[in-house]
Amino acid sequence: MVAAVFYLTAALALLSALVAVSHRNPVVNVLSLVVTLFCIAVNYALLGAEFLAAAQILVYAGAILVLFLFVVMLLNAPAEQAVPSPRKFQRVAGLVLAALAAVGSVVVVLGLSGSVPKGVPQGSAQALGRLLAGPYLFAFEFISVVLLAAMVGALVLVKRKH
Amino acid sequence: MTVPTAYFVILAALLFSVGAAGVLLRRSGISILLGIELMLNAANLALVAFGRQHGQLDAQVFVFFVMAVAAAEVAVGLALLVAIFRKNQSIDVDRLNVMRW
Numbered sequence: 001m002v003a004a005v006f007y008l009t010a011a012l013a014l015l016s017a018l019v020a021v022s023h024r025n026p027v028v029n030v031l032s033l034v035v036t037l038f039c040i041a042v043n044y045a046l047l048g049a050e051f052l053a054a055a056q057i058l059v060y061a062g063a064i065l066v067l068f069l070f071v072v073m074l075l076n077a078p079a080e081q082a083v084p085s086p087r088k089f090q091r092v093a094g095l096v097l098a099a100l101a102a103v104g105s106v107v108v109v110l111g112l113s114g115s116v117p118k119g120v121p122q123g124s125a126q127a128l129g130r131l132l133a134g135p136y137l138f139a140f141e142f143i144s145v146v147l148l149a150a151m152v153g154a155l156v157l158v159k160r161k162h
Numbered sequence: 163m164t165v166p167t168a169y170f171v172i173l174a175a176l177l178f179s180v181g182a183a184g185v186l187l188r189r190s191g192i193s194i195l196l197g198i199e200l201m202l203n204a205a206n207l208a209l210v211a212f213g214r215q216h217g218q219l220d221a222q223v224f225v226f227f228v229m230a231v232a233a234a235e236v237a238v239g240l241a242l243l244v245a246i247f248r249k250n251q252s253i254d255v256d257r258l259n260v261m262r263w
Contacts, residue, residue, distance in 0.1 A: 002164065006170075010169075014177065017180040017181070017200055020184070020200065021181065021187070021193065021200070026192050029196055030192075033196055033199065036177070040177075040206075043173070043210075046165060047213075048214060049214075052222055059229050064199065067237070068195070075243070075253060090186075093186075097186060101182055105179070106172050109168050109171045112168060121213070121217055121218060121222075123222045128226065139227060147233065153241070154240070157238070157245045158245055160248075
């Protein structure tokens with residue numbers, strides 16, 4: 001059962017990721033990335049990270065990709081023209097590099113000894129909260145400073161000069 | 163029965179490569195940011211899988227932080243795109259040559 005869910009979501013995630021990076025229409029890209037991120041959330045749940053699965057859907061599908069959609073619609077970005085790029089070599093090199101990364105990392109992972117994990121940690125909100133409010137308290141508070149800085153930076157960047 | 167950790171890591175590696183291909187091949191700024199998001203998520207998936215392998219929750223805390231930083235990165239990246247679009251009427255990164263000598 002668990003294996004079936006894993007294979008299904010893995011296939012769906014890869015398929016929609018391919019659509020997300022290859023389709024010419026930016027709205028289709030963003031929406032199929034939502035499917036990918038949802039499948040990754042299901043995989044988090046399979047790995048026992050319940051809180052992260054919920055946070056993934058809330059933060060990515062709920063906030064980040066809506067932001068993407070806003071910008072796509074705001075810019076009224078046209079679909080990428082089908083004209084062939086003048087940089088043929090760049091395209092070939094990019095494809096070869098990505099394929100090398102895929103093959104190389106899969107080979108490395110297959111070379112690892114496949115031992116079965118011992119106890120699966122349950123990533124409930126309570127357990128994560130204890131860690132965040134305990135050993136990681138400083139990092140947790142500092143993240144809010146990072147978010148504030150990003151917010152101010154974004155506002156400064158899009159502010160019209162007058 | 164549980165799915166072996168290696169399967170999750172292989173899925174993460176493939177997703178990362180797809181994202182990297184998107185960053186390398188696409189010319190629209192939005193698609194490049196989407197590729198970066200995909201790569202970050204693949205790295206997160208690998209982190210959670212390795213965390214389960216070692217029976218520790220710290221990896222999940224780390225993924226939590228990565229998500230927050232990714233949100234910040236997207237906000238700034240999209241603001242940059244909007245600013246660039248206002249200046250150039252285009253987000254085609256091939257046409258961005260202000261910083262070229």
